[in-house]
Amino acid sequence: MAFTYFFRDRQTLELIRDIVVPKLRSRRFISIWDAGCAMGPEPYSVAITLRENMGAMCFRNVTIHATDIDGSNQFKQEIEAGLYHRERLHSVPREIMEHYFQTTDTDDWYLIADEIRKSVVFQKHDLLTLQPIRKNFSLVICKNVLLHFKESERVEVIRMFHSCLEDGGYFVTEHTQKMPEKLSHLFSPVTSNAQIYQKRAA
Numbered sequence: 001m002a003f004t005y006f007f008r009d010r011q012t013l014e015l016i017r018d019i020v021v022p023k024l025r026s027r028r029f030i031s032i033w034d035a036g037c038a039m040g041p042e043p044y045s046v047a048i049t050l051r052e053n054m055g056a057m058c059f060r061n062v063t064i065h066a067t068d069i070d071g072s073n074q075f076k077q078e079i080e081a082g083l084y085h086r087e088r089l090h091s092v093p094r095e096i097m098e099h100y101f102q103t104t105d106t107d108d109w110y111l112i113a114d115e116i117r118k119s120v121v122f123q124k125h126d127l128l129t130l131q132p133i134r135k136n137f138s139l140v141i142c143k144n145v146l147l148h149f150k151e152s153e154r155v156e157v158i159r160m161f162h163s164c165l166e167d168g169g170y171f172v173t174e175h176t177q178k179m180p181e182k183l184s185h186l187f188s189p190v191t192s193n194a195q196i197y198q199k200r201a202a
């Protein structure tokens with residue numbers, strides 16, 4: 001079972017809120033790719049962060065594409081159900097819990113709010129095919145996945161992310177993942193507190 005939980009990396013979510021969201025606000029359509037999303041806590045945490053900061057209408061313009069190789073063949077079903085056990089919710093701030101999750105008849109299982117559930121679309125996808133699922137993303141998030149790849153694969157996967165970001169789009173990865181030297185000319189780091197990079201204009 002993939003290790004993941006809601007609001008796993010709150011600091012990076014807050015930096016996405018403070019640095020990325022203000023830049024996205026003015027766009028008519030915003031596509032986000034969460035690559036290696038496991039059973040959904042990460043893309044749903046991003047969706048809640050956007051909803052909290054962009055208002056009730058935000059999902060008219062925003063789609064979060066969540067993908068995973070999904071060896072279990074269960075992620076689509078789990079993400080579409082939006083039903084999560086308490087053990088994946090321990091880091092959710094109380095007011096977020098009250099607003100976006102409802103209790104169910106089954107002890108310790110919570111249902112995510114409909115507006116959040118509908119904002120995330122899952123598809124199976126293997127990053128090592130090096131084929132992006134579409135073009136013109138404003139934001140690509142790939143956390144705790146690249147560490148499983150060889151250095152040469154990491155370079156090619158990040159190069160693929162670069163190819164499907166719009167100019168000025170953002171790439172986010174985990175704290176311990178550094179941008180490979182070979183690709184540093186393609187991205188500018190936007191903060192020293194997280195691995196958030198902006199695509200450089202060609």
Ligand SMILES: C[S@@+](CC[C@H](N)C(=O)[O-])C[C@H]1O[C@@H](n2cnc3c(N)ncnc32)[C@H](O)[C@@H]1O
Pocket residue numbers: 002003004005008035036037038039042067068069070071125126127128142143144145148
């Ligand atoms: C530890 S989970 C990370 C989940 C989430 N991104 C997070 O940080 O909480 C790693 C995920 O990477 C996925 N993964 C591994 N290899 C992959 C590949 N080649 N293509 C797509 N996903 C892959 C696994 O199936 C797993 O769900």
